[in-house]
Amino acid sequence: MHLSLNTVTVKERWGLADCIEGCARHGITGIAPWRDVLQAMGVDAAAKRIRDAGLVVTGLCRGGMFPAADAAGRAAAIEDNRRAIHEAHTIGARCLVMVCGGLPLGSKDLPAAREQVREGLHAILPEARAAGVTIALEPLHPMTCADRSVLSTLGQALDLCDELDEGTGVALDVYHVWWDPDLARQVARAGKRIAAFHVCDWKVPTTDTVFDRGIPGEGCIDIPAIRAMVTQAGYTGGFAEVEVLSKRWWAEDPDMVLPLLKQRIATSV
Amino acid sequence: MHLSLNTVTVKERWGLADCIEGCARHGITGIAPWRDVLQAMGVDAAAKRIRDAGLVVTGLCRGGMFPAADAAGRAAAIEDNRRAIHEAHTIGARCLVMVCGGLPLGSKDLPAAREQVREGLHAILPEARAAGVTIALEPLHPMTCADRSVLSTLGQALDLCDELDEGTGVALDVYHVWWDPDLARQVARAGKRIAAFHVCDWKVPTTDTVFDRGIPGEGCIDIPAIRAMVTQAGYTGGFAEVEVLSKRWWAEDPDMVLPLLKQRIATSV
Numbered sequence: 001m002h003l004s005l006n007t008v009t010v011k012e013r014w015g016l017a018d019c020i021e022g023c024a025r026h027g028i029t030g031i032a033p034w035r036d037v038l039q040a041m042g043v044d045a046a047a048k049r050i051r052d053a054g055l056v057v058t059g060l061c062r063g064g065m066f067p068a069a070d071a072a073g074r075a076a077a078i079e080d081n082r083r084a085i086h087e088a089h090t091i092g093a094r095c096l097v098m099v100c101g102g103l104p105l106g107s108k109d110l111p112a113a114r115e116q117v118r119e120g121l122h123a124i125l126p127e128a129r130a131a132g133v134t135i136a137l138e139p140l141h142p143m144t145c146a147d148r149s150v151l152s153t154l155g156q157a158l159d160l161c162d163e164l165d166e167g168t169g170v171a172l173d174v175y176h177v178w179w180d181p182d183l184a185r186q187v188a189r190a191g192k193r194i195a196a197f198h199v200c201d202w203k204v205p206t207t208d209t210v211f212d213r214g215i216p217g218e219g220c221i222d223i224p225a226i227r228a229m230v231t232q233a234g235y236t237g238g239f240a241e242v243e244v245l246s247k248r249w250w251a252e253d254p255d256m257v258l259p260l261l262k263q264r265i266a267t268s269v
Numbered sequence: 270m271h272l273s274l275n276t277v278t279v280k281e282r283w284g285l286a287d288c289i290e291g292c293a294r295h296g297i298t299g300i301a302p303w304r305d306v307l308q309a310m311g312v313d314a315a316a317k318r319i320r321d322a323g324l325v326v327t328g329l330c331r332g333g334m335f336p337a338a339d340a341a342g343r344a345a346a347i348e349d350n351r352r353a354i355h356e357a358h359t360i361g362a363r364c365l366v367m368v369c370g371g372l373p374l375g376s377k378d379l380p381a382a383r384e385q386v387r388e389g390l391h392a393i394l395p396e397a398r399a400a401g402v403t404i405a406l407e408p409l410h411p412m413t414c415a416d417r418s419v420l421s422t423l424g425q426a427l428d429l430c431d432e433l434d435e436g437t438g439v440a441l442d443v444y445h446v447w448w449d450p451d452l453a454r455q456v457a458r459a460g461k462r463i464a465a466f467h468v469c470d471w472k473v474p475t476t477d478t479v480f481d482r483g484i485p486g487e488g489c490i491d492i493p494a495i496r497a498m499v500t501q502a503g504y505t506g507g508f509a510e511v512e513v514l515s516k517r518w519w520a521e522d523p524d525m526v527l528p529l530l531k532q533r534i535a536t537s538v
Contacts, residue, residue: 103473103489105473107489108489108490108491109491110447110448110491114450141411141412142410142411142412142448142449143410143411143412143475143478145447145448146471146473146474146475146488146489147473147474150448152448152449152450153449153450153451155450155451156450178379178414179379179411179414179419179421180411180421180422181383181421181422181424181425182422182424202415204372204374204415204416205415205416205478206412206415206478207478209412209474209475209476209478219415220372220376220377220415221377222377222378222379
């Protein structure tokens with residue numbers, strides 16, 4: 001597989017222009033920007049720069065964050081997702097990755113939050129289809145259920161895909177799903193709906209629920225086994241997107257990190 | 270429901286004798302010791318003290334930890350589980366709670382670790398049945414999969430119960446299962462096999478993957494909703510066992526914590 005650089009992996013050191021230039025310098029052919037660095041450059045300018053560099057955009061991170069304490073908050077989230085769809089379309093992203101959102105602050109009503117995610121997705125789907133932007137539902141690790149994503153398993157994501165149908169898929173990150181006893185069955189079920197394949201690693205021990213991911217090979221995830229499932233299921237995207245949220249790796253020089261990631265894609269994915 | 274005090278909740282301040290006396294002082298009628306404090310007192314002496322105090326032993330924590338890097342390690346784990354079964358029998362515990370174990374150090378082979386858990390359970394089951402000790406499989410939160418428990422969901426635990434049959438059940442801790450989109454269905458499926466009901470809370474944010482649990486009411490888990498599922502499924506044990514691993518709560522005086530827990534059982538469970 002080819003490496004796609006998710007910009008969050010080097011977020012403390014590099015903006016989007018640095019990332020685009022860094023990819024060229026290190027022979028990396030895919031990129032997945034987060035919206036903050038995209039907007040900092042300007043979406044149209046970024047689209048041109050990325051196109052000129054010949055990079056494949058494996059995804060835009062991120063839409064979602066639907067649940068909110070009141071109707072105004074939920075409407076604002078839907079509006080923001082519409083902007084994200086247009087940004088994804090403008091930069092030619094293969095998909096818009098959905099981090100669906102956690103419980104509204106102070107809420108304990110998990111079924112209601114999940115229903116708000118469902119409603120939000122239904123609301124934005126016509127716009128996504130019209131723009132030709134695939135909505136990639138990303139199940140996040142259950143430890144993020146309260147504050148980031150009430151979408152917790154691949155099975156749950158695929159149930160939503162079944163309901164939403166055309167224009168939807170899943171973003172499968174080994175970090176979020178590796179523990180799932182039902183993983184093999186659900187990856188097979190996902191089939192061609194795997195819109196993005198993300199890799200990083202689970203460190204033992206893990207000292208932070210968000211910012212302590214490892215690079216591939218640094219942890220305990222059998223990434224090649226999951227890659228085999230994904231390939232067998234019908235993923236033909238050709239890219240493994242490296243998305244590492246890590247205080248430890250953010251401190252390193254990206255010009256050292258990128259070659260290491262290329263090497264790890266070859267040896268540990 | 271009545272409160273049962275899991276001794277780990279006050280582990281920094283109280284040994285087992287203090288816990289037994291503290292339960293009497295605060296009108297608490299259930300206890301669940303960990304093996305370290307049990308062995309520190311001596312199992313026979315502890316059994317007598319607990320019996321004399323009229324306490325219900327809602328569980329013994331813990332058996333399990335089956336996966337190991339070599340056959341000798343796996344055999345030692347099985348031997349240790351046999352001792353735990355006899356301890357559970359001696360103190361009249363309703364069940365022996367199983368924390369099944371994570372990946373052997375350095376291993377990435379999750380299916381193999383799960384198979385080792387299965388084999389370990391089969392190995393100890395005859396002894397448990399002979400002693401009349403229920404083996405309570407406790408699915409642990411997926412964030413503990415690498416280092417504590419490859420048993421990650423209630424559905425997975427019930428699949429094992431289906432296979433192991435007589436003498437097995439599940440220990441259901443709201444902390445470990447609250448996020449599960451399949452929870453309601455699996456609790457109903459568990460039915461009378463719910464051997465223990467554990468409560469604590471998920472704090473937002475959670476700053477440690479092991480030692481940052483909240484007391485009931487302190488976090489975002491809708492405990493009454495899960496209690497209703499459990500009761501509806503057929504749990505008639507009458508106790509909610511409070512098991513709080515928390516550096517913050519360990520620093521407090523247990524004579525303050527226990528009355529607070531009694532109150533929270535009434536208001537937040």
